[in-house]
Amino acid sequence: MEPTTAMPDLIDQLRGCGITPTKQRITIADVLFQKKQHVSADQLLEIVRREDATVSRATVYNTLNLFLNKKLIKALIIDKSKVVYDTNTSIHHHIYNVETGELTDVSPEDLGLSELPQLPSGFEVEGTDVVIRVRRTHST
Numbered sequence: 001m002e003p004t005t006a007m008p009d010l011i012d013q014l015r016g017c018g019i020t021p022t023k024q025r026i027t028i029a030d031v032l033f034q035k036k037q038h039v040s041a042d043q044l045l046e047i048v049r050r051e052d053a054t055v056s057r058a059t060v061y062n063t064l065n066l067f068l069n070k071k072l073i074k075a076l077i078i079d080k081s082k083v084v085y086d087t088n089t090s091i092h093h094h095i096y097n098v099e100t101g102e103l104t105d106v107s108p109e110d111l112g113l114s115e116l117p118q119l120p121s122g123f124e125v126e127g128t129d130v131v132i133r134v135r136r137t138h139s140t
């Protein structure tokens with residue numbers, strides 16, 4: 001990938017979050033933030049390696065954790081073996097296709113949560129993330 005005019009912005013954005021913009025972090029951020037997407041660490045590793053074959057699995061994992069700590073991305077735990085990183089950090093829910101693994105964003109306005117269970121005393125809601133798991137109907 002040739003350097004784009006978006007690059008200086010990306011470097012500024014990383015610096016603004018207190019992240020030292022190393023070459024590999026910039027490559028990872030560039031791939032990750034190109035579009036709103038949901039990716040696993042392995043999917044990201046595969047795409048990043050097309051840009052820079054020297055990027056290690058550990059670097060991708062460490063960078064994802066760093067971005068997570070800085071709230072540049074969100075992590076979605078689909079099940080215990082599958083963590084998906086989400087570049088859309090606004091509050092939203094998901095439809096998860098259990099057959100294809102595809103995730104689709106659902107805006108909070110489209111999912112009414114009319115009632116929440118009683119919270120333990122001394123706690124408040126930090127966030128509510130709903131994953132609606134779907135599969136194709138097999139009727140007819």
Ligand SMILES: [Zn+2]
Nearest residue numbers: 086088094105
């Ligand atoms: Zn999402």
